Amino acid sequence: MSTDQTSDSAPLRARKDDKADGFTYVGRSVTINRPRHELFAFWRDFQNLSTFMENIEAIEFTGPDRAVWTVRAPAGTEVQFETEIVDIVDDTSITWRSTPDSPIKTEGRVTFADAPGNRGTIVTADIGYTPPAGDLGRVVAKLFMAEPNIQARHELKRFKMLMEAGEIATPINHRN
């Protein structure tokens, strides 16, 4: 995926024009007060992702590095897409993209880097997507585009809470 810089050092997702190669990019960095290896290992076990990604309904593995994601969309609808891992650098990054047959075109990378001092690890997600046309396109547009950054931001913060505090904060006072 393209995260190349142009005329400054800012990441692509912070640029005023956040489109490149036909993709729209969203993303976020969080600093998590845990060792890099631990965070990488938790993320690498993709089944763990549904513990902090609230919209994931199911993850079904279709090959060693391929998975079909069922994601809840607004108004009780669901969206499915298939991804494959294109690159893994241990304790550093995981890069994926949608398979050619997937109805949604998306690619993403999560990187893990040591934070300065003893602040832990900087985890950065960059996710690019192109909404498909037609009815599905409208659902996906709602899913991603209403506030494209909110979802990425919320999920990374939940990941941070789970890793640092061992639980995800909620004001809820009653079970169910």
Added chain:
Amino acid sequence: MRALTWHGINDVRVDTVPDPEIINPRDAILRITSTAICGSDLHLYDGVIPGMKQGDVLGHEFMGIVEEVGPNSSLEVGQRVVVPFTISCGHCFFCQQQQFSACDNGNPVENQDASEKLYGHAMGAAFGYSHLTGGYAGGQAEYVRVPFSDVGPIVIPDGLDDEQVLFLSDILPTGWMAAENAGIGPDDTVAVWGCGPVGLFAVQSAMIMGAAQVIAIDHHPHRLELAARFGARTINFEQTHVDEALMEMTGGLGPDAVIDAVGMEAHGFALDNVVDAVKQKVGVGADRGHALRQAILAVRKGGRVSVPGVYGGMLDKWPLGAMMEKGLELRSGQTHVQRYTRDLLERIQRGEIDSTFLISHCLPLEEAPTGYKNFRDKQNEWTKVVLRPH
């Protein structure tokens, strides 16, 4: 259970609501024995803090008996604890720096968005203090759910009454941190605006920290008298020009440090205050800042400004020139309660700090609405209200 709930401006009621339950592994449920109305609860009562919803349970100063614990709580059923108003995870960067009120993980992610836009960073979490700080139910109730119960609550040894330790949850450490932020040294004069609970604890703390002179400023004679009991000199701003008096009482130098324990609902009829009050009423997120402006003008060159008073929105006519030209230091912030509770508990046990002098009224929870009304309208007599749910 019965709980004090918010229904709108000047409208709080005691309602029946469902009992809280353990949700997360580090939770505990407390049976509340004592809870206080805080000066900052009046900002909610007056409707100047956004993010309140009908039916929200208020209260962020409370203590009680542990009734039930989650698997990762370090508390035990039956322990008697005081709970800090700040909900802090204990493990993030900020908690590790002891900046507990800045905790990254207490405020649920959905509730972080608004303050992230407003302040550039999401606020930390607190009990019973609007959805901006997490939307947690507060402790002016029979029971409360306490998240991260392994880091916040402090277990109270036998032999201490509720009245002696209740204020460890907020106003006592808040007054202490206000004095600490004023960087008090032995030859210093410290001026404190506001002799409400926080101001009075700031006066007491400044004395313990060794200030040569503490000057307390208010307009309620009884509150000034309470400050004088701790050895403070006093200025009644209805009778005296505060700025002139401070200069004369410091030999023309000005106080070395100033503490604004008033906050955004400063009273009084100074011109800037009236303008601010109008703006606050028309709802543009504005604060009233007469006390703070006066403090910044009064403090000596190179002095320190400490702001424990609660501000929520924007303030204009900020004396930035005075700030820069006089070379002032400004320190502020919601209290990092967990940083101070152990030390302050020991000081209470040694008899060094008296926290009971403040309590003017103890009421059953059912009478909480009367408590709110009088705490706001009769500030001279109703200096601090404690509610007893059980």
